[in-house]
Amino acid sequence: MTKKRTFSIGRGVVYLLLVLWAITTIYPIFWVLQNSFKAKDKILADSFSLPLGELFTMANYRKAFDSLNIVNAYKNSIFISTMVALFVILLAGMAAYALSRYKFRGCEFLHTMVIAGMMFPVFATIVPVFSMEFSWGIANTGNWFPTMLSVILPQVAGNLSFAMVVLIGYIKGLPIELEEAAYMEGCNAFQIYFKVVLPLTKPSFATVAIFSFLWSYNDLFTQMFFLTRPDMYGITTLLNRLTAKEGTNYGLMASAVTLVIVPVIIVYCFLQKYIIKGMTAGAVKG
Amino acid sequence: MGANIYRNKKPVFVFLVPAFLFMILYLYYPFFKNIMNSFMHIKQLGSSATSFNTPWYTNYVEMIHDDNVWTAIKNTLIMMVVTLIGQVGIAIILALMVDNIGRGKQFFKTVFFFPIVISATALGLLFNLLFLYDKGMVNQLLEALGKSQLTDWKAEGIAMFTMMLPVMWQYVGFYFVILITGLNNISDELYEAARIDGASTLQSVRYISLPLLHNVICTCSVLAVTGALKVFDLPWTMFPKGMPLKSTFLTGTYMYYHTMETKNVDYGCALAVLIVVLGIVLSKVVNAIFREKDY
Numbered sequence: 001m002t003k004k005r006t007f008s009i010g011r012g013v014v015y016l017l018l019v020l021w022a023i024t025t026i027y028p029i030f031w032v033l034q035n036s037f038k039a040k041d042k043i044l045a046d047s048f049s050l051p052l053g054e055l056f057t058m059a060n061y062r063k064a065f066d067s068l069n070i071v072n073a074y075k076n077s078i079f080i081s082t083m084v085a086l087f088v089i090l091l092a093g094m095a096a097y098a099l100s101r102y103k104f105r106g107c108e109f110l111h112t113m114v115i116a117g118m119m120f121p122v123f124a125t126i127v128p129v130f131s132m133e134f135s136w137g138i139a140n141t142g143n144w145f146p147t148m149l150s151v152i153l154p155q156v157a158g159n160l161s162f163a164m165v166v167l168i169g170y171i172k173g174l175p176i177e178l179e180e181a182a183y184m185e186g187c188n189a190f191q192i193y194f195k196v197v198l199p200l201t202k203p204s205f206a207t208v209a210i211f212s213f214l215w216s217y218n219d220l221f222t223q224m225f226f227l228t229r230p231d232m233y234g235i236t237t238l239l240n241r242l243t244a245k246e247g248t249n250y251g252l253m254a255s256a257v258t259l260v261i262v263p264v265i266i267v268y269c270f271l272q273k274y275i276i277k278g279m280t281a282g283a284v285k286g
Numbered sequence: 287m288g289a290n291i292y293r294n295k296k297p298v299f300v301f302l303v304p305a306f307l308f309m310i311l312y313l314y315y316p317f318f319k320n321i322m323n324s325f326m327h328i329k330q331l332g333s334s335a336t337s338f339n340t341p342w343y344t345n346y347v348e349m350i351h352d353d354n355v356w357t358a359i360k361n362t363l364i365m366m367v368v369t370l371i372g373q374v375g376i377a378i379i380l381a382l383m384v385d386n387i388g389r390g391k392q393f394f395k396t397v398f399f400f401p402i403v404i405s406a407t408a409l410g411l412l413f414n415l416l417f418l419y420d421k422g423m424v425n426q427l428l429e430a431l432g433k434s435q436l437t438d439w440k441a442e443g444i445a446m447f448t449m450m451l452p453v454m455w456q457y458v459g460f461y462f463v464i465l466i467t468g469l470n471n472i473s474d475e476l477y478e479a480a481r482i483d484g485a486s487t488l489q490s491v492r493y494i495s496l497p498l499l500h501n502v503i504c505t506c507s508v509l510a511v512t513g514a515l516k517v518f519d520l521p522w523t524m525f526p527k528g529m530p531l532k533s534t535f536l537t538g539t540y541m542y543y544h545t546m547e548t549k550n551v552d553y554g555c556a557l558a559v560l561i562v563v564l565g566i567v568l569s570k571v572v573n574a575i576f577r578e579k580d581y
Binding site for chain 1: 291292294295297298300301302304305306308309311312313314315316317319320323328331332333334376380383384386387390394395396397398399400401402403404405406407408410411412413414415416418421422423426455458459460463464467487515516518519522523526538541542545546551554555557558559561562565
């Protein structure tokens, strides 16, 4: 955009309003951060001053690490979300490739199935999914791996359709000549996919993986059904139980929120371009 | 030539079967099973339905007589209007402003977007702290501004407001980014021409930006409405079990409440069917109101 800019009062007002909205997004986070270093009664007395000198304490963090098992929750959450992202790109990638390159009977029908798959709210599938997994013996057991798997699988299903839509759009735009060249060299369909298409689709895979990862990491609903034991909690389930258990220990709450938010913000700062792209590409999913 | 390489159709199955098997097993089958479940009796979560309810539509009759269902639907509709006006409306204003400034575009984009990255559960806790009665940030701020009495932000009359504010706030940045992308797609020449004709900034916003943004705004509106039906994490964290006095239930939280808290699983299934029906009807309505235009 190369519009001519002139300074005016109007422009000043515009900047002022934008900065005001920016403050509403930044300040609450900052407020929690600074109060996580204060004792509970100090928060109630004065929450706006910086935690300097006598106000400063690490007690909340010590308590968080001692009593909350937050490291374990991180481990669970990251394992679940990584697996979800991997499964989604693996399954959706192959299906998207076949749907965008091959023409066959039933092709249209499968396309419709993919689009319709995005419309199912998780509320409408969760109960049967739970009883299905319960009958397989993976849901609601005391073992770590089956429990993780019981969350991973429904979350993968929830992200598949969206991932396929994004990937189909991308693969259709790739030049077919490269695949033809590979074919001439004697590659079969699988070699073409893994050696030619897959490397070219990397940016789109990154978008999809980031979206699936974040979606799974932030999701509470599915986790509440499957992660019911304290040692199985993910980050969001842990936070949710914390409200019920320690709802009045404000210092501990502030430190827990900080511990959960800060890593995400750091990652966001580095990957914001991809994250913004991924989240808005997922617009259709919401 | 292009047709040759994909003439052999055998590999198709290998590529497609895993993903579609998965979708059928985890989306399509449970979806229809859920509709069946809503007519049947389920003892507890995890056990399968054994017999039909007597009469089979019991759950739906109960739903009509259940005041909480109507509260939940009413709250969800309010939530929809609020998200539509609040999120999309504020996003339009912010996007138009950012589009017309010189420096700092990238900065505002980054800052406005980032609440979306944070889990709604963590934000729920955060806003719980901000809205504490004795004394969260908001009440301390009001006190500093000279207000003598503390406000109980979770009391009955005001609870819905306290719940919707964070939900609205979180997603403004999302629509903002979609809209700003739409604005970037409008050709500079149009603005150039308008300026030569002597149009002010406000006029070019009114007669160029807004009309050309119509379809994007339409997309955002549909997303806001369907998104409002899926809100769960934040309300459940801030106001679990519809407190105070079951006045803050949304359709999603009420469905969860019955499935997990009261163990009335088949009723929960029926509520899930209600959510699906509401979703279909409402997105049809929104589509009819904001019909896409071609230019």
